[in-house]
Amino acid sequence: MNLFYLSSPSTFFHFAGRLAPWFFGLAAVLGATGLYVGLVQAPTDATQGEVYRVIFIHVAASWMSMFIYFVMACYGAMSLTFNSRLSAMMARALAPTGAMFTFVALWTGSFWGRPTWGTYWVWDARITSELVLLFLYFGYIALANAFEDPRRGDRASSLLAIVGVVNLPIIYFSVQWWNTLHQGSSVKLTGSSMHVTMLTGMLLMAFSFWMYAIGAALTRVRSIILERERRTRWVRALRPA
Amino acid sequence: MSGFGWAFARDLTLALRHPGGTMLTLAFFVLVASLFPLGVGADPQLLARIGPGVIWVCALLAAFLSLGSLFADDFADGTLEQMMLSPDPVFAWVSGKIAAHWMVSGLPLTLLSPLLGLQYGLSSEALGALAAALLLGTPVLSLLGSACAALSLGARGGGTLLALLALPLFVPVLIFGAGAADAAANGLGAGPHLSLLGAMLLAAAVAVPFAGAAAIRIALD
Amino acid sequence: MDHNFYLAMSYGATAVAIAAELVFLALGRARAWKQVNEERELEAQD
Numbered sequence: 001m002n003l004f005y006l007s008s009p010s011t012f013f014h015f016a017g018r019l020a021p022w023f024f025g026l027a028a029v030l031g032a033t034g035l036y037v038g039l040v041q042a043p044t045d046a047t048q049g050e051v052y053r054v055i056f057i058h059v060a061a062s063w064m065s066m067f068i069y070f071v072m073a074c075y076g077a078m079s080l081t082f083n084s085r086l087s088a089m090m091a092r093a094l095a096p097t098g099a100m101f102t103f104v105a106l107w108t109g110s111f112w113g114r115p116t117w118g119t120y121w122v123w124d125a126r127i128t129s130e131l132v133l134l135f136l137y138f139g140y141i142a143l144a145n146a147f148e149d150p151r152r153g154d155r156a157s158s159l160l161a162i163v164g165v166v167n168l169p170i171i172y173f174s175v176q177w178w179n180t181l182h183q184g185s186s187v188k189l190t191g192s193s194m195h196v197t198m199l200t201g202m203l204l205m206a207f208s209f210w211m212y213a214i215g216a217a218l219t220r221v222r223s224i225i226l227e228r229e230r231r232t233r234w235v236r237a238l239r240p241a
Numbered sequence: 242m243s244g245f246g247w248a249f250a251r252d253l254t255l256a257l258r259h260p261g262g263t264m265l266t267l268a269f270f271v272l273v274a275s276l277f278p279l280g281v282g283a284d285p286q287l288l289a290r291i292g293p294g295v296i297w298v299c300a301l302l303a304a305f306l307s308l309g310s311l312f313a314d315d316f317a318d319g320t321l322e323q324m325m326l327s328p329d330p331v332f333a334w335v336s337g338k339i340a341a342h343w344m345v346s347g348l349p350l351t352l353l354s355p356l357l358g359l360q361y362g363l364s365s366e367a368l369g370a371l372a373a374a375l376l377l378g379t380p381v382l383s384l385l386g387s388a389c390a391a392l393s394l395g396a397r398g399g400g401t402l403l404a405l406l407a408l409p410l411f412v413p414v415l416i417f418g419a420g421a422a423d424a425a426a427n428g429l430g431a432g433p434h435l436s437l438l439g440a441m442l443l444a445a446a447v448a449v450p451f452a453g454a455a456a457i458r459i460a461l462d
Numbered sequence: 463m464d465h466n467f468y469l470a471m472s473y474g475a476t477a478v479a480i481a482a483e484l485v486f487l488a489l490g491r492a493r494a495w496k497q498v499n500e501e502r503e504l505e506a507q508d
Contacts, residue, residue: 132409146398156393156396
């Protein structure tokens, strides 16, 4: 099958509609399993007690906040290079979900920091750059919607997303470059220093959030396609939902 | 860089003929920086500690004020389209405009900063580091801010949108700029901070004009 | 403060955020279909 057929909004609309429920379903199953492993199976931590269990949401949400921004920037680059409408629509569809995960990462980190570090907030490098990421998401959404012509908004926000990608390595490497309260990475591609049940819980939640993000983006892009393409013949011929 | 010359000369001439905008930005900078000691209290140790940060934030706010008009005036009367038609590369005359903008906003700020630093009772090492950091950092603010100004040309939301877009990009400059003066005040040496600012300046000077050019093309389509 | 408070605030806020996003997705869908139907009515008037 020629994948380029998918770049037409009408084809993708139906494709996304068929796929989205599967992704939500996967997210629910993975999430339920991950929560069980994290809250029931994983042992109590030696130093932190029970409160360390925030990690199962905090780390997954942080990973997603960065990953979604990266994918959003990729779609932005595609929309600028190929002048593709659908790529820009996908980028717009991802932004609110990315902002949500960034907020969750900051919030859960704050409530994890209070009992462990003694404070709700500290201006260390990683937390500050994650906050900057949240502002980048807001800026992207604001810029995309700031113009009468939606294509102008597409292009401007795509450029902004690409420029802001420089923040991602800063977030990721900040714990290596600066002395911060944040611990260094305990999960690397080569292995992990964590207890295996905790790691399983974290990975399950991360995959759950990933599947959820795809489902949410596919659902959102369908609404965006409908609004943008409402004057086309294929939309007018759709059966009312 | 044949476009740089005429764009730089033109913008500088225009700015010097109508000094109102420049004066306003500088006055704002000095005013806000002078308000903080009044609000925070005159404890000399506190002022010396917050001085570099406050002066940097004032520099950022002054940048937000002055960046709005960098491309907007030319965009409004059609001059920007004429400039796009020139045979000189777009990134060249965009660099010229940004350089002229820095000459009448960032540079005067940098020159004024020792006076403001004295208001805050900063030591001479801190004053020197602050001025050096501003000298390196204000061009970065002009560069990054101009890209955001180009992106938001003709957008609803105007100045606030520009501030929202530019704020995340300004944060590293603020952190290292204020950090340089803090480090000097604590005797640690501002070398690393200034080096990082210098690196940011080099990277931005090379890369941002192309982003700005792309943004202007998007705006004019 | 009891550690369960922090756990509850964290997991609770996440649940609220996801629920809110799903609500906004549904609202967005309803708004899109409303616009499509308005467009259809406009075309029917021609």
